[in-house]
Amino acid sequence: MSKLKRVVIVDVVNPYQKIEEAKRNLEEIKSLVSTYHGIDVVDVIQHRTRPDKATFIGRGKVEELVGIVNKQKIDIVVVNAIVNPSVLFNLTQYIWNDRPDIQVWDRFDLILNIFDKHAHTAEAKLQIELARMHHMGPRIYNLGEDYFSRQGGGGTNTKGQGETNIEIMKRHFRTQIRLKKEELNKLSLQHQLQIERRKFNNIQSISIVGYTNAGKTSLFNYLTKRDKVVDNALFVTLDSVTGKLYLPSLKKEVTISDTIGFIKDLPPSLIESFKSTLLESINADIILHVIDIKDPEMDQKIAIVNIILRELEVHSKKIIYVFNKIDAFKGNAEELLKKINKAYALNSPQYISVTTDYGINKLLTEVEKQL
Numbered sequence: 001m002s003k004l005k006r007v008v009i010v011d012v013v014n015p016y017q018k019i020e021e022a023k024r025n026l027e028e029i030k031s032l033v034s035t036y037h038g039i040d041v042v043d044v045i046q047h048r049t050r051p052d053k054a055t056f057i058g059r060g061k062v063e064e065l066v067g068i069v070n071k072q073k074i075d076i077v078v079v080n081a082i083v084n085p086s087v088l089f090n091l092t093q094y095i096w097n098d099r100p101d102i103q104v105w106d107r108f109d110l111i112l113n114i115f116d117k118h119a120h121t122a123e124a125k126l127q128i129e130l131a132r133m134h135h136m137g138p139r140i141y142n143l144g145e146d147y148f149s150r151q152g153g154g155g156t157n158t159k160g161q162g163e164t165n166i167e168i169m170k171r172h173f174r175t176q177i178r179l180k181k182e183e184l185n186k187l188s189l190q191h192q193l194q195i196e197r198r199k200f201n202n203i204q205s206i207s208i209v210g211y212t213n214a215g216k217t218s219l220f221n222y223l224t225k226r227d228k229v230v231d232n233a234l235f236v237t238l239d240s241v242t243g244k245l246y247l248p249s250l251k252k253e254v255t256i257s258d259t260i261g262f263i264k265d266l267p268p269s270l271i272e273s274f275k276s277t278l279l280e281s282i283n284a285d286i287i288l289h290v291i292d293i294k295d296p297e298m299d300q301k302i303a304i305v306n307i308i309l310r311e312l313e314v315h316s317k318k319i320i321y322v323f324n325k326i327d328a329f330k331g332n333a334e335e336l337l338k339k340i341n342k343a344y345a346l347n348s349p350q351y352i353s354v355t356t357d358y359g360i361n362k363l364l365t366e367v368e369k370q371l
Contacts, residue, residue, distance in 0.1 A: 014050075066094055081106060223360075282314055322352055324354065
């Protein structure tokens with residue numbers, strides 16, 4: 001197992017933001033760091049109404065950050081936001097002299113590096129490469145002459161050389177992106193043909209979606225009798241996996257797929273890159289939207305998943321909300337269920353616990369009814 005990376009998380013918290021909300025935001029980025037096999041050594045929190053354009057946290061906090069990085073021997077600085085490339089470059093410049101191997105990432109970089117660890121198929125690896133190119137391209141272009149003078153040691157012709165290098169890089173990136181897209185399109189076409197073949201043979205499909213770590217894979221394993229890895233970490237499932245499910249009342253077999261978990265602030269370029277993996281969801285006859293009922297941000301996460309499904313132009317109009325982990329809920333269950341049934345009545349709310357088997361048969365009955 002690789003050595004754990006020492007990480008410092010950098011965040012900006014609006015003074016008017018609720019403390020509980022700020023804590024939950026910080027917990028999610030900490031979960032991402034943990035999933036990457038990093039140790040969250042310390043957090044640098046700046047209280048201000050909006051991030052600093054140059055450094056995200058402002059000059060004073062940057063000096064504090066530099067001291068922490070040196071004293072704690074930090075490997076990676078993670079900014080809890082998707083920021084302008086110049087911000088990451090500016091922060092790196094402040095730290096470079098004392099820690100030349102330092103890596104400064106934003107939230108997108110961290111997610112991509114987690115994806116790297118969990119990608120197994122050629123399709124997933126291509127999708128990550130493509131997403132990284134879209135993300136890194138603008139970063140390199142925006143650095144301009146400062147970047148190339150730093151890398152090349154300066155000189156009288158630095159500016160002209162830098163501009164020339166940028167043009168060369170742009171052409172190279174455009175070519176590489178085109179080639180990766182062509183490779184990915186070939187794999188997507190094969191995937192689409194498989195889906196169309198199943199539809200031609202009247203084999204219906206179900207897709208499981210949801211916010212990451214809601215219990216999608218546990219439900220998939222239960223329904224298909226498979227043993228996909230289940231872990232209390234984000235993005236354990238990266239490649240779409242399909243299994244079979246027999247529905248006794250209909251006396252027929254359907255396919256069921258488990259897909260990548262969603263998370264807030266996923267950039268459109270990342271969603272676009274993973275469209276081929278999400279083809280099962282896009283073309284499913286029924287979608288099971290798995291929700292962690294004990295999550296205090298349950299409603300917000302339902303909304304985030306719905307936004308992403310709309311961006312994917314999901315064709316299925318049959319989306320069943322599956323409220324999972326009912327056995328672990330602590331509180332006024334009667335009041336919560338009444339609220340859910342009223343707010344989400346159109347999505348036929350189902351309440352289950354994969355751990356105790358509660359509600360699974362009722363869920364399958366609802367699936368058979370809607371198919």
